[in-house]
Amino acid sequence: MTAVAESHPLLAEYDAFEASLDQPAELEALRRRGRDRFEEVGFPTKRDEEWRFTNVTPVGRLEARRAGGERHGLDASKLEPFLVDETQDLVFVNGRFDAELSEAGDLPEGVFAGSLAQALREMPETVLAHLGQHARLDDNPFVALNTAHIEDGAFVYVPRGVRVERPLHLLFVGTAGDEATVSYPRNLIVVEQSAELTVLESYAGFSGDRYFTCPVTEIVGGDNSVIDHYRLGEESVDAFHLATLEIALGRDANHFTHSVNWGGAIVRNDIRAYLGGEGIHCTLNGLYLGRGKQLVDHHMWVDHAMPHCHSYELFKGVLEDSSKAVFNGRIKVHEDAQKTDAKQSSQHLLLSKSAIAQSNPQLEIFADDVKCTHGSTTGHLDDEAVFYLRSRGIGEDAARSLLTYAFAAEVLEEFRLETVKKGLEEYLFTRLPKGDVVRQAV
Amino acid sequence: MLKITNLHAGIDGAEILKGIDLDIKDGEVHAIMGPNGSGKSTLAQILAGREEYEITDGSVDFDGEDLLDMDPEERAREGLFLAFQYPVEIPGVSNTYFLKAALNATREHRGEPEMDAVDFLKLARAKMKMVQMDEKLLQRPVNHGFSGGEKKRNEIFHMAVLDPKLAVLDETDSGLDIDALRIVANGVNSMRGEGRSFLVITHYQRLLDYITPDIVHVLMDGRIVQTGGPGLAKELEDKGYAMVDAVPAGA
Numbered sequence: 001m002t003a004v005a006e007s008h009p010l011l012a013e014y015d016a017f018e019a020s021l022d023q024p025a026e027l028e029a030l031r032r033r034g035r036d037r038f039e040e041v042g043f044p045t046k047r048d049e050e051w052r053f054t055n056v057t058p059v060g061r062l063e064a065r066r067a068g069g070e071r072h073g074l075d076a077s078k079l080e081p082f083l084v085d086e087t088q089d090l091v092f093v094n095g096r097f098d099a100e101l102s103e104a105g106d107l108p109e110g111v112f113a114g115s116l117a118q119a120l121r122e123m124p125e126t127v128l129a130h131l132g133q134h135a136r137l138d139d140n141p142f143v144a145l146n147t148a149h150i151e152d153g154a155f156v157y158v159p160r161g162v163r164v165e166r167p168l169h170l171l172f173v174g175t176a177g178d179e180a181t182v183s184y185p186r187n188l189i190v191v192e193q194s195a196e197l198t199v200l201e202s203y204a205g206f207s208g209d210r211y212f213t214c215p216v217t218e219i220v221g222g223d224n225s226v227i228d229h230y231r232l233g234e235e236s237v238d239a240f241h242l243a244t245l246e247i248a249l250g251r252d253a254n255h256f257t258h259s260v261n262w263g264g265a266i267v268r269n270d271i272r273a274y275l276g277g278e279g280i281h282c283t284l285n286g287l288y289l290g291r292g293k294q295l296v297d298h299h300m301w302v303d304h305a306m307p308h309c310h311s312y313e314l315f316k317g318v319l320e321d322s323s324k325a326v327f328n329g330r331i332k333v334h335e336d337a338q339k340t341d342a343k344q345s346s347q348h349l350l351l352s353k354s355a356i357a358q359s360n361p362q363l364e365i366f367a368d369d370v371k372c373t374h375g376s377t378t379g380h381l382d383d384e385a386v387f388y389l390r391s392r393g394i395g396e397d398a399a400r401s402l403l404t405y406a407f408a409a410e411v412l413e414e415f416r417l418e419t420v421k422k423g424l425e426e427y428l429f430t431r432l433p434k435g436d437v438v439r440q441a442v
Numbered sequence: 443m444l445k446i447t448n449l450h451a452g453i454d455g456a457e458i459l460k461g462i463d464l465d466i467k468d469g470e471v472h473a474i475m476g477p478n479g480s481g482k483s484t485l486a487q488i489l490a491g492r493e494e495y496e497i498t499d500g501s502v503d504f505d506g507e508d509l510l511d512m513d514p515e516e517r518a519r520e521g522l523f524l525a526f527q528y529p530v531e532i533p534g535v536s537n538t539y540f541l542k543a544a545l546n547a548t549r550e551h552r553g554e555p556e557m558d559a560v561d562f563l564k565l566a567r568a569k570m571k572m573v574q575m576d577e578k579l580l581q582r583p584v585n586h587g588f589s590g591g592e593k594k595r596n597e598i599f600h601m602a603v604l605d606p607k608l609a610v611l612d613e614t615d616s617g618l619d620i621d622a623l624r625i626v627a628n629g630v631n632s633m634r635g636e637g638r639s640f641l642v643i644t645h646y647q648r649l650l651d652y653i654t655p656d657i658v659h660v661l662m663d664g665r666i667v668q669t670g671g672p673g674l675a676k677e678l679e680d681k682g683y684a685m686v687d688a689v690p691a692g693a
Contacts, residue, residue: 382530384530385530387492389532389535390513391514391524392544392604393545394547395547398543405534440539440542441536
């Protein structure tokens with residue numbers, strides 16, 4: 001075997017990595033495609049239209065190495081702050097399933113929830129029927145990079161007609177020692193016809209740990225399925241998170257994704273929903289909180305391919321200090337997608353003079369009988385409202401926090417899973433100055 | 443209770459109040475009338491602590507304290523209440539819980555124990571009855587989706603709960619039908635008495651048929667140009683503001 005000069009440091013030890021894996025041949029071919037594509041395109045630059053406002057150069061400069069099996073001191077007690085009541089927790093450390101930290105719950109018959117690597121051994125046909133079929137590695141260099149490194153991650157399978165009562169919590173923890181690490185969680189969630197699932201996908205870490213998480217999650221919702229999906233970003237403030245979520249829905253599917261983020265130095269979430277059947281209802285909501293020099297970028301793409309589908313997007317950002325947010329909201333309505341009803345709203349609240357928000361709605365409509373609305377607002381707290389509250393005896397900090405909370409909480413109102421909602425409300429009370437007054441006043 | 447001496451104030455370099463003197467004693471109800479742009483609302487906003495205005499001269503003494511030295515919330519906790527001409531809609535903030543937090547901030551300031559939810563609700567219900575407000579409005583966000591009349595009644599409801607020493611009513615009567623006006627006036631009248639004073643700012647004499655003031659002032663072009671008894675309001679109604687002809691009081 002001849003050694004080939006590697007063009008990108010993140011592929012430096014690639015051959016050894018691949019040789020160590022024992023997975024189906026089809027997967028090997030998929031990984032190759034990912035690797036070849038990433039070799040070809042490398043990291044995007046600001047000249048790339050899709051990355052114009054988000055500079056990922058610092059991610060490349062991290063000089064991260066693929067995380068091995070070490071936990072860097074992580075144990076069950078350190079997971080406490082990230083746990084949510086009532087859920088069954090499946091823990092992944094640097095992208096790999098950790099059976100010891102996870103909870104073996106009682107799942108309905110035929111349901112699988114756990115390690116993708118394990119599923120590839122036990123039920124390869126089921127996995128390979130969907131893995132890599134939805135996320136587009138040609139569109140996004142980081143999908144290619146992730147695909148090149150498919151090894152483990154979460155796999156959830158809910159067979160036809162089955163309802164999983166207890167919410168699943170897929171908790172991805174990034175850890176690092178002296179050396180920065182990179183991990184590539186690859187997740188696949190398949191919910192078959194008329195099946196139901198509530199699932200949290202969260203990414204967490206500890207400040208001071210320098211790492212790069214590059215996950216790809218594919219969600220497949222069969223005809224008439226119901227998926228309630230929460231995505232929580234609470235990465236280390238010293239970490240980078242460049243993620244893709246690809247949702248493919250069938251006829252009459254009912255889908256919710258609520259994406260909440262407050263961690264990470266640079267966070268990018270590419271979320272695309274492909275509405276591939278009639279009568280789909282798809283809600284994609286988001287709330288992000290930035291401070292310091294954090295950058296959070298949501299690139300949304302709702303792809304209306306069939307008639308009579310409804311999509312709703314409400315994204316809100318609260319930005320302090322010199323933080324920056326990007327929201328790109330693409331809605332594409334194909335020629336056949338008549339009677340489409342698509343609503344999109346993006347709102348930013350700037351709490352400082354140096355915070356920046358970029359919001360770009362992008363509507364591409366090829367059908368003639370559709371309803372598409374979009375709105376985008378960026379503003380500061382309303383001085384009138386602050387004064388009104390103060391004139392009743394509420395202190396200035398509390399008044400500002402109260403209005404900030406009210407702005408953010410509109411996104412939480414839509415949550416169907418009460419435990420996650422309560423948890424996030426509590427987070428806001430602790431994060432906001434004079435949060436105790438806010439707790440009392442809402 | 444409130445003593446304003448030679449108050450000059452403006453915004454963005456333009457002087458709006460050009461030397462206001464006013465002395466409101468304990469238990470008195472004063473009315474200020476005046477045409478548009480005379481400075482009525484500016485005076486109300488300055489008393490409540492709106493920071494956009496610049497005070498260039500004069501002083502305001504509130505029960506022995508320098509009012510102008512206090513933050514808006516301090517003034518409220520010390521017992522000053524402003525009923526807004528345009529009450530602000532605040533989506534997402536509950537009318538009840540917010541008011542409870544406001545009341546407890548004042549109680550804490552006075553060294554009184556926090557009022558719990560049960561006692562607060564009892565108090566709130568009683569005061570709502572007084573202003574004939576639908577209890578459903580307790581659950582709604584502050585002023586959000588309220589009609590014009592509901593907003594004004596909500597101001598009087600807030601006043602009744604917060605139990606201030608001095609209430610400034612900024613055109614609370616404007617835009618109200620006669621039924622709503624009576625309700626607002628009844629709310630004020632039932633709270634009249636020792637230990638509490640009112641400054642009622644109005645554009646129309648009609649309110650003063652229901653709230654009989656002790657003293658009426660006419661404000662024009664940033665100055666109080668005439669002061670008299672309740673009869674002055676009636677006279678103004680009949681003759682119009684032209685009758686005072688911008689002659690400074692006491693000139």
